[in-house]
Amino acid sequence: MIRELHSGKYLVEVEASSGIPLIGCIAYGLIDRGTNVIQIRPTSLCPLSCIFCSTDAGPKSRRRLSEYIVELDYMVEVFKKLVKYKGARDIEAHIDTVGDPLTYPRLVDLVQELSSIKGVEVVSLQTHGALLNEKILDDLDEAGLSRINLSIDSLDPDKAKLLAGTKEYDVEKVKEMAEYIARSCKMDLLIAPVWVPGINDDDIPKLIEFALKIGAGKRWPPLGIQKYVPHRHGRKPKGVRSMSWREFYSRLRALERKYSVKLVLRPEDFGIKPMRRLPIPFKVGEKVRVKIVAPGWLKGEMLGVARGLAVTLVDARGLSIGSWVKARVIRTKDNILVARPMI
Ligand code: SF4
Structure with missing residues (x-):
């Protein structure tokens, strides 16, 4: 079903009966990049408007025409087939989205379904955490979520609002949720700030200290610091020049030495390995x-x-x-x- 929203955008509900496939589009559905990680994108919505957002998500989006929400049963059915195709072993179901997965109304049910599929070893989720609360965390924990990659870009409330592109963003609450996960949940926590040079350079060491202090990283590394990369269709904060990869890794290595923590991460740190991929039935130029x-x-x-x-x-x-x-x-x-x- 396609609804017109009062913002002038569309909300496309991707149901099995719609005839809209779940593989092929970056904005929703499933992505297989030839490894044991299958990306799951049940929603494209986001409550924030981060000034560096690579997908131009949220209420301040200027490039988006539509948002998508995928029917739960349809997603699970196609995901199961993909897991089977890949050999039904060592699969990580990674809910990442071009928005924030917490906007998916049936997220807990989705995690429950994914975690009970034969061959799925890990269910992980990427979020900026604005919609987290203790009840949702308890439910996700119970449903079998293995890890939350939680992006916190600054611990300073004003700077965090600036980076999130909204005054509504409350980093104190997100910090509390991070502490709650580390203290009271079975799932693991990875703090995943986006390093935006010239804006949150001083915050990165504080975020490392915070992650170590609260006990993030029980099974996987505690931090996954991401480099800000300008994208063609993303938002680009004024006056920010992106770091070269060389500079980024050299600064991470210096921080590794200072804090004795692994910050330069490799696919092996997350058990990511090549795995049979779906055939691509098209050629460029065709x-x-x-x-x-x-x-x-x-x-x-x-x-x-x-x-x-x-x-x-x-x-x-x-x-x-x-x-x-x-x-x-x-x-x-x-x-x-x-x-x-x-x-
Ligand atoms: S970076 Fe993530 S949380 Fe921020 S606007 Fe983009 S999708 Fe939303």
Whole structure:
């Protein structure tokens, strides 16, 4: 079902009956990048508007045309098939999204379902934590969540609001939730700040001290510091120059020495390994016939279906839902499919 919101955007409810595939689009559904980690994107919504957001999420988004919510049973059914295809062993179900997974109304049920599937060893979740409370944490813990990657970008309340792009963001509450996870939950906690040079440089050491003090990282590393990377469709804070990877790793190594904690992380630290990947039934440059089924994620885009997969059509203004269009494929990596109409 496609609803028009008063913001002028659309909310697309992706149900099994909608005919919208769960593989192919970056904004919702499932992503297989050829490892034992399957990314699960049940919602694209977010309550924050972080000034560095790589996906331009939240109420202040200027590029988005649609948000998506996936029906729980549909997601679980397709996920199960993918797990089986990959050999039903050592799978990490990683709920990451282009928004915040806590906006998914059936998140606890989703975690419960995922954690009970044969072959799923780890269920993890990436959030900025604005919607966390003790009850949700208890429920997620009980449902079998293995780890929360919690992004806290500054411990200073004013700077945290600035970074989150909203005065509503209360870092004191998020800190309390972090402490609660470390103290009272079975699940593990990884503190995952985004390092935005020139804005939160002084906060990074304080965040390391905080993570170590509260006892994050029982089974996995306690910190996963992320480098701010400007993205074409993301928000770019004024005056911020991104660090080179070389500078980023050298600064992390200096902090590793100072705090005796692992900060330069490798896939092996999370048990990530190559695993059979879904075939990609398209080639870049190929012409395909695409049926348009919904408005696209970003302005100017439409969502289509070809060969059983979702395809994002760019430069698709004026095309209507239900019509067919010939398009040239311009991206196929990891089965995230993008094509441009040939009109
Ligand atoms: S960085 Fe995450 S929490 Fe912040 S606006 Fe983007 S999706 Fe939302």
